[in-house]
Amino acid sequence: MEQFVNENIVEINNRINSFGDIKNEIKAYLQEKFLTDIQDDAIKENLIERFRNVNYIKARIKDIANELVYYNKDLEKFYDAFLYNQFLSEIDTDVLVTALDSAVSDNIESPEAYRFIKSHFKKLSEKFLLLIQRGGFQANLMNLNEGVMVANSGDSSQFMFISRAILAGFNTSNVDVRSSRYDAIIDYEGTLLRVQVKGISSNVISFKDRDRGGQGIDHTHERNRGQIITSEDCDIYVAVDKQCGLCYIIPMFQIDPLPENRKISVRVSDLSEYLENWNIIKEVANRLPTRNE
Numbered sequence: 001m002e003q004f005v006n007e008n009i010v011e012i013n014n015r016i017n018s019f020g021d022i023k024n025e026i027k028a029y030l031q032e033k034f035l036t037d038i039q040d041d042a043i044k045e046n047l048i049e050r051f052r053n054v055n056y057i058k059a060r061i062k063d064i065a066n067e068l069v070y071y072n073k074d075l076e077k078f079y080d081a082f083l084y085n086q087f088l089s090e091i092d093t094d095v096l097v098t099a100l101d102s103a104v105s106d107n108i109e110s111p112e113a114y115r116f117i118k119s120h121f122k123k124l125s126e127k128f129l130l131l132i133q134r135g136g137f138q139a140n141l142m143n144l145n146e147g148v149m150v151a152n153s154g155d156s157s158q159f160m161f162i163s164r165a166i167l168a169g170f171n172t173s174n175v176d177v178r179s180s181r182y183d184a185i186i187d188y189e190g191t192l193l194r195v196q197v198k199g200i201s202s203n204v205i206s207f208k209d210r211d212r213g214g215q216g217i218d219h220t221h222e223r224n225r226g227q228i229i230t231s232e233d234c235d236i237y238v239a240v241d242k243q244c245g246l247c248y249i250i251p252m253f254q255i256d257p258l259p260e261n262r263k264i265s266v267r268v269s270d271l272s273e274y275l276e277n278w279n280i281i282k283e284v285a286n287r288l289p290t291r292n293e
Contacts, residue, residue: 001029006069013062013072028145030071037070038078051079084135096129097122136243157199157240158183164247168278181233188285196234199242205271207237207255207263228263231256235284239268249280253287 005012005026008019012030016023037043047064054060061079065072101122108114114121131137140149158174162184165172171187172195182194198205209226229237231252239248248271255263274280 001025005029009069010066013065016071027071030069031074031145034070034074034078047075047078048082056083081135084133088133088135091133093126093129093133097125100125100129131244137245139242153199153242157242158197160199160242160245161195161197161238161240161247164245165278165281170278170281181229186236186281186285188281191285191288193236193281193285193288194234195236195238196229197238197240200239200268201242203268205239205248205250205266205268207266228260229255235288236280239271247276248274249277250274251280251284253284 012019012026016026019026038047047068050064051061054064056079058076061076062072064070065075101118104121105111105114139153162172162174165184165186173185173187175183175185181196183197184195186193186195207229209229229252233252235252237250237252237255239250240246241248248268250271268275
């Protein structure tokens with residue numbers, strides 16, 4: 001594997017998916033190599049110095065990765081974490097809270113109303129600014145391999161939504177059967193709502209399952225291709241932002257009429273009406289008969 005990766009690192013960093021069934025093995029090898037190397041402080045400092053010398057330009061990370069035989073995604077995550085720790089963590093949170101308070105005070109229409117909520121606003125600001133300084137929720141601190149982490153990440157999003165729903169006052173339960181097309185159940189005044197939950201880390205939501213992959217699985221076969229999600233699968237689709245836990249609560253009856261090409265990739269900015277809109281649960285429940293009728 002070492003010789004193979006050394007000879008093909010440029011192609012690996014350009015098109016990892018072209019390596020088919022062995023791509024996960026390649027990623028696992030490169031991840032282990034990288035994590036072992038950065039235990040050496042001299043290697044870490046060399047990596048940081050190289051990035052500094054190219055003015056922290058993201059497009060140059062791949063060049064560094066190719067030269068040193070690393071997977072460019074591993075190196076990018078390393079630099080991202082380093083820059084957060086190096087710069088944002090040095091900023092006094094009180095300074096940020098004060099600046100935010102001043103910005104709101106200068107732009108709000110009713111200073112009297114702001115004075116009433118100011119204390120609550122500042123407390124929340126402190127909490128969320130601390131989260132920003134840490135780059136959002138911490139992920140994969142145990143350096144698990146990608147396959148395990150993908151599964152764990154899905155579970156975390158699922159339980160994140162369930163805990164948020166319970167906190168919001170909804171009677172919500174997990175669905176343990178992994179072959180089910182929905183991940184959670186909400187019992188809303190006798191009506192059972194099926195909820196599919198997906199974690200997102202980009203600005204795009206897809207109403208299409210991922211293709212099944214892995215060693216020995218033909219991802220091109222029809223039954224292994226990802227299917228479009230419809231109201232036959234679930235009543236509500238929830239996209240959970242894995243960095244901060246925000247939930248997009250989307251009724252499937254409004255997604256069904258869209259053409260298929262618009263369901264595959266939807267920008268979250270186009271779904272702002274569903275962001276933290278927990279009233280959607282009541283709206284969907286009122287459209288459905290109770291499941292026990």
